[in-house]
Amino acid sequence: MAMNNQSGSYLLCVAGTALLACGIFGSSVLAASFPEKPVRIIVPFPPGGGADLVTRVTAPKMSQSLGQSLVIDNRGGANSNIGADLVAKAPADGYTLLTATANLAMNASLYPKLPYDLVRDFAPVTMLAVSAFVMTTHPSVGASNVNEFIAVAKTKQLNYASNGSGSPAHLAAEMFKTATKVQMVHVPYKGSGPAVTDLMGNQVQVMFGSMASTLPFVKSGRLKALAVTTLKRSAVAPELPTVAESGFPGFEITTWYGYLAPARTPASAIQRLNAETIKALNEPEVKNVFSVQGLDVVGNSPQEFSAMIRKDIAKYAEVIKASGARLE
Numbered sequence: 001m002a003m004n005n006q007s008g009s010y011l012l013c014v015a016g017t018a019l020l021a022c023g024i025f026g027s028s029v030l031a032a033s034f035p036e037k038p039v040r041i042i043v044p045f046p047p048g049g050g051a052d053l054v055t056r057v058t059a060p061k062m063s064q065s066l067g068q069s070l071v072i073d074n075r076g077g078a079n080s081n082i083g084a085d086l087v088a089k090a091p092a093d094g095y096t097l098l099t100a101t102a103n104l105a106m107n108a109s110l111y112p113k114l115p116y117d118l119v120r121d122f123a124p125v126t127m128l129a130v131s132a133f134v135m136t137t138h139p140s141v142g143a144s145n146v147n148e149f150i151a152v153a154k155t156k157q158l159n160y161a162s163n164g165s166g167s168p169a170h171l172a173a174e175m176f177k178t179a180t181k182v183q184m185v186h187v188p189y190k191g192s193g194p195a196v197t198d199l200m201g202n203q204v205q206v207m208f209g210s211m212a213s214t215l216p217f218v219k220s221g222r223l224k225a226l227a228v229t230t231l232k233r234s235a236v237a238p239e240l241p242t243v244a245e246s247g248f249p250g251f252e253i254t255t256w257y258g259y260l261a262p263a264r265t266p267a268s269a270i271q272r273l274n275a276e277t278i279k280a281l282n283e284p285e286v287k288n289v290f291s292v293q294g295l296d297v298v299g300n301s302p303q304e305f306s307a308m309i310r311k312d313i314a315k316y317a318e319v320i321k322a323s324g325a326r327l328e
Contacts, residue, residue: 034094034269038069041097041259044083046076049191050210050293054128054257055099057289061280066272079103079166079327081114088116092262094269097125100260102168105312109320110166110327118313123265124305125273127258128281129295132228133172133208134215135243139224141205146180146227146246149206153182160184161195161204165327169195171316172208172229172253174323179248199223210255211236211294229253236294256298258305270302 041059045051052074059070075083080103090096104118116122135146141158143149152158162170165188177184187204189195192213199207200222207214208229215237217223227243228234231252243251259277261270278299280286290297300308319325 034266034272035066035068037095038071039066039095039097039273040071040073041099042083042087043072043074043099044076044080044101045074047074050131050212050255050295051080051099051101051257053293054290054295057286058128058277058280061283061286062276065276065279079107079110079164081107081111081116084118085115087260087262088121090262092123092264092266094261094265094273096262097273098122098260100258102255102312103166105309106166106168106171106316106320108313109317110325119306119310121263122260123263123270124302124309125259125261125270126277126302127256127298127300127305127308128277129290129297130254130256131211131293131295132230132234132254133169134211134218134228134237134240135176135206135226136199136209136214136218137206137224137226138199138202138204139221140202141224143224143226145241146243146248149226150180150182153180153184158184158205159187159203161187161189161199161207163192163195163209164188164190166325168253168255169208169210171319171323171325173206174325175251175253175319176208176243178319178323179243179251196223208253212292215294234294235296236291256308257295258298274302 041055043052043055055072059072063070075086080101084098084104087096087098107114108118137143137149141149141152143152160173162173192209195207196209196213198204200217214223218225225240227246228240229243229252231242231244233240233242281297281299287297
């Protein structure tokens with residue numbers, strides 16, 4: 001049967017509208033039906049650390065909203081690179097997540113060759129939380145603030161501890177050395193626990209540690225806190241000045257945690273995971289646990305998290321180049 005141009009155009013228009021409607025409907029159905037099976041969260045560190053904590057606090061709340069189990073899989077090793085590579089190569093279907101930390105932005109410059117690219121191979125979901133480091137000394141150093149510490153460091157050798165070469169705590173101290181022109185000797189440890197123990201024993205004299213690992217000993221008088229490394233004072237310890245306000249404007253280094261999915265994960269899955277993660281972060285129980293650990297809740301958009309990751313990669317590339325920091 002012959003079809004005139006007007007009729008043909010009408011049918012094409014109807015068909016196009018139907019296809020568009022199907023696409024929108026299909027996308028909404030996909031978003032509503034995801035997830036249809038358990039989601040695995042790879043934590044690229046052993047159990048017990050900060051990344052493990054934030055995951056185990058948020059995952060149960062997310063599981064309730066998603067209606068599926070969230071299986072936590074600790075895959076420690078190589079400064080988080082082993083776990084990161086597993087997720088980078090996982091199917092891009094929303095069923096595998098990585099608990100990412102600031103280590104990954106640093107690894108981009110610390111390691112000459114990585115099996116993944118932090119920008120290319122991941123889809124950000126949201127940042128979970130951020131925390132300052134606390135510049136903490138042994139009381140025998142005799143400094144009550146940053147400038148007094150600098151004066152001491154210029155008269156005698158001081159050793160600084162970190163929870164591992166290439167860790168955020170390591171780079172925090174290297175940034176401090178570059179900014180203040182002081183010399184200190186790096187003593188890396190396998191974790192913050194033994195580092196803090198030796199700091200209390202005066203085997204090392206200073207450490208840029210997490211609030212959770214250092215503030216209890218500051219309160220008991222066994223350690224002395226001088227400053228925090230965020231640009232603004234921390235709500236957890238508002239009495240502590242920042243390094244920036246102590247005469248070094250712009251000094252900032254934090255440790256953060258967030259969820260990443262493999263690149264090319266459907267946007268609908270990312271949106272659902274983002275919404276449910278933020279919902280979990282707003283639970284009073286989660287906020288309370290984070291606060292006790294010195295963590296500030298974030299819960300931003302995938303785009304904001306992506307921009308922050310790119311900014312950190314560039315910042316730490318400059319820090320590592322300027323300081324000569326390397327894996328030991």
